[in-house]
Structure formats: structure tokens, C-alpha cells
Amino acid sequence: MTSLNRVLAGAIVCATLIGNSIADNNPVDEKWWPSEFGPNDQAGATNYITPEKRLAAVSLVKQGEVATLGMPYHARMPLFPGRIYSLSIPGGGTPTHDLAWSGEHYRQTFMDELVTAQIGQVGTQFDSLAHPMIKIQGQQAKGWKDGNYLYNGQRLEDVGGPYGLKKNGTENVGSFFTRGIIIDLVKLKGGNLPIGYAITMADYNAALKQAGIDDAGQGDVVLFRTGWNDLWRNNLEKSSEQAAADNTLFNSGGPGISPAVCDHLASRKIAMMGADNWGIEPYDFDSKGDWPTPFTEVKEWAYCHMNLSARRGIYLFENLDLRDLGERAPGEFLFSWAPLKLVGATGSPGNPIAAW
Numbered sequence: 001m002t003s004l005n006r007v008l009a010g011a012i013v014c015a016t017l018i019g020n021s022i023a024d025n026n027p028v029d030e031k032w033w034p035s036e037f038g039p040n041d042q043a044g045a046t047n048y049i050t051p052e053k054r055l056a057a058v059s060l061v062k063q064g065e066v067a068t069l070g071m072p073y074h075a076r077m078p079l080f081p082g083r084i085y086s087l088s089i090p091g092g093g094t095p096t097h098d099l100a101w102s103g104e105h106y107r108q109t110f111m112d113e114l115v116t117a118q119i120g121q122v123g124t125q126f127d128s129l130a131h132p133m134i135k136i137q138g139q140q141a142k143g144w145k146d147g148n149y150l151y152n153g154q155r156l157e158d159v160g161g162p163y164g165l166k167k168n169g170t171e172n173v174g175s176f177f178t179r180g181i182i183i184d185l186v187k188l189k190g191g192n193l194p195i196g197y198a199i200t201m202a203d204y205n206a207a208l209k210q211a212g213i214d215d216a217g218q219g220d221v222v223l224f225r226t227g228w229n230d231l232w233r234n235n236l237e238k239s240s241e242q243a244a245a246d247n248t249l250f251n252s253g254g255p256g257i258s259p260a261v262c263d264h265l266a267s268r269k270i271a272m273m274g275a276d277n278w279g280i281e282p283y284d285f286d287s288k289g290d291w292p293t294p295f296t297e298v299k300e301w302a303y304c305h306m307n308l309s310a311r312r313g314i315y316l317f318e319n320l321d322l323r324d325l326g327e328r329a330p331g332e333f334l335f336s337w338a339p340l341k342l343v344g345a346t347g348s349p350g351n352p353i354a355a356w
Contacts, residue, residue, distance in 0.1 A: 032311040033153035042172035044313025045271040048219035067325040070124040070351030076235040078247035085117040120347020128170040131346040132305040164344015171341040180221040180335030192227025193255035196284030211331025218269040221335040225322040226255040228277040256282035262304035274317030
């Protein structure tokens with residue numbers, strides 16, 4: 001990407017953040033719990049997916065076509081800094097289990113694998129309501145204890161621990177069987193979006209019009225195709241050096257969804273928002289000189305995480321494979337998926353299905 005394009009993209013995201021932030025994004029003066037589903041709720045926005053919603057979603061399947069939406073997990077996929085992924089075969093490639101079978105010349109053998117990873121936070125990754133938090137300090141006068149606050153006012157200092165969270169873990173999510181829509185910016189713009197590009201409400205509405213579909217409704221899943229993870233789609237076919245270079249670019253930012261669009265979808269009470277980038281929001285850390293050095297002081301770079309998930313219980317799904325869906329599917333479809341019931345976990349890997 002040229003320096004000029006990077007600067008222009010950075011300007012777009014900065015303008016969007018400034019123009020659409022809610023007052024200072026103050027999480028203290030706005031009381032954001034208890035949830036509308038009650039003070040003890042841990043499921044969040046899957047509560048919007050009612051039996052009636054599921055039956056309506058079934059009616060969207062007319063051709064019997066499907067697309068799977070998960071990217072492959074492998075050693076050359078990009079890992080956001082500090083995260084790891086490793087798959088190995090115990091025994092170095094020999095059978096993990098070698099057990100008796102009838103007769104002298106036969107045995108029954110089995111292969112296993114050992115995966116070491118932040119399993120819910122690498123590759124195609126689903127964020128449970130145990131992942132994003134708003135940290136609040138020095139607000140005791142307003143009735144707040146210092147701490148890291150999760151969905152529905154759960155404080156990490158009260159529910160956290162080294163072996164999982166006691167509240168909001170992935171086992172509480174339930175399932176997604178509902179209407180899905182794709183906001184296909186690749187189709188709308190005639191190509192993949194550049195790093196830092198912030199998807200605006202004008203973009204969102206134009207994509208709806210192009211697809212001939214209605215706006216997102218309560219309980220829907222909304223997926224944004226930007227083309228960004230085409231950078232690592234074919235990493236296993238590249239040299240290790242080229243894959244590493246493309247992963248560095250991928251991790252240095254990406255196009256994403258602006259605060260205005262996130263706020264709109266929050267008002268529509270969707271169940272989940274997903275994208276084919278690694279972090280939902282638009283980033284361009286490199287243009288600010290923050291990459292690969294620490295970037296923790298880039299303000300509000302996880303705006304949608306805080307305002308959708310932490311405040312409202314709306315889920316996020318990252319690094320989805322949306323190319324086949326965008327090229328073959330209509331704008332709306334049946335979206336079906338359920339996370340692994342990892343007790344106390346912050347997320348889950350997955351391979352959702354879209355059917356139409």
C-alpha cells in the first residue's frame with residue numbers, strides 16, 4: 001500500500017472516530033446494567049433469537065446452498081501480538097494409541113493432536129461476554145469500585161481466576177440460528193478495502209440497497225466483508241518469508257466498522273456482528289508509528305467491542321471467511337452456529353454455516 005493511501009485511510013478512520021464518539025465515551029455516567037434480560041443474565045443478545053425468529057430464518061433457505069465461514073487454523077495464520085497457536089501430534093507422528101485387535105497381524109491404532117493456543121482468540125474467533133471489559137478507576141464518589149467491568153456489571157476482580165471466569169463464560173452463550181445478512185463492501189466498492197478504512201452509514205445503507213434487503217432487525221447476525229483476510233488466505237502456498245510479511249501487514253490494522261455503524265446496529269438489537277478482519281473496528285497502527293511497538297494508548301480503538309459487547313451483550317465474530325458467501329449467496333440467509341461450551345472461557349473457535 002502506498003504512503004498516500006495509508007495516510008488517506010488513516011484520516012478517514014480518525015475523522016469517523018472524532019465525529020461519532022459519544023461525549024468522551026464516558027462509561028460511568030451512563031448506567032449500562034442491569035441488562036434488559038435481568039441482573040443475572042449471562043447470555044446477552046442470544047436472548048433476542050426467539051422461536052419465531054428461528055422459524056422466520058428457516059424460510060430464507062430456498063436453494064439448498066451453503067457456505068462455511070471459518071478460516072483454516074494452521075501454523076502460518078496471523079496471530080495478533082502476544083498470542084500463540086501450535087498443533088502437534090503426540091509421539092511425533094506415530095500412532096498416539098496402539099491397542100489390541102483380533103488375530104496376530106492386526107492392531108487398532110488412533111491419532112490425536114495437541115493444540116496449544118488462546119483457542120477463542122486466534123484465527124476465526126468468537127468473543128464471548130468474558131472477553132471485552134471497561135476498566136474504571138477513581139470513581140468511588142459515583143458508586144463505582146475500581147475494576148474491570150464485563151457485561152451486566154460483572155467485575156473481573158469478583159469473578160475472575162486462573163482457571164476460567166465464574167460468570168459470562170462461553171458455556172452461557174447458547175446458539176445462533178437466525179437471519180444473517182452480509183454487508184458486502186468488496187462488491188459495493190469494486191475491490192478490497194484499504195487499511196484503516198472506516199465503513200460509514202452511507203456505505204452500510206448503499207450495501208443494503210445493492211443487495212435488495214431490509215436493514216438488520218432484532219436477533220439478526222450482521223457480517224461485513226472487507227476483503228482484508230485475503231492477505232493470509234493462501235499462506236500455506238507461500239514461502240514462510242512472504243507469509244510472515246503478509247501477516248505483519250494484516251496485523252498492523254485493517255478496514256473495519258465505524259462507531260456510527262456499531263451504534264446503529266446496537267440500536268437495532270442485533271445478536272452478533274462479524275467481519276473478515278481480525279478486530280472488527282478500523283485500525284492503522286503503522287501510520288501512527290505504533291506498530292509493531294506498543295499501541296495500547298491508541299484511544300477507543302476497540303469502540304465497538306466496548307459499546308456492543310461489554311455494555312449491551314451483543315457478540316462479535318472475527319476473521320470470518322466471507323468471500324464465498326459474498327460471491328455466491330443472496331444478501332440474507334440462515335446463519336447457524338454454536339460455540340464450544342468451554343466453561344469460563346473468553347471465546348471459541350468455529351466454522352459457522354450460511355444456508356440459502
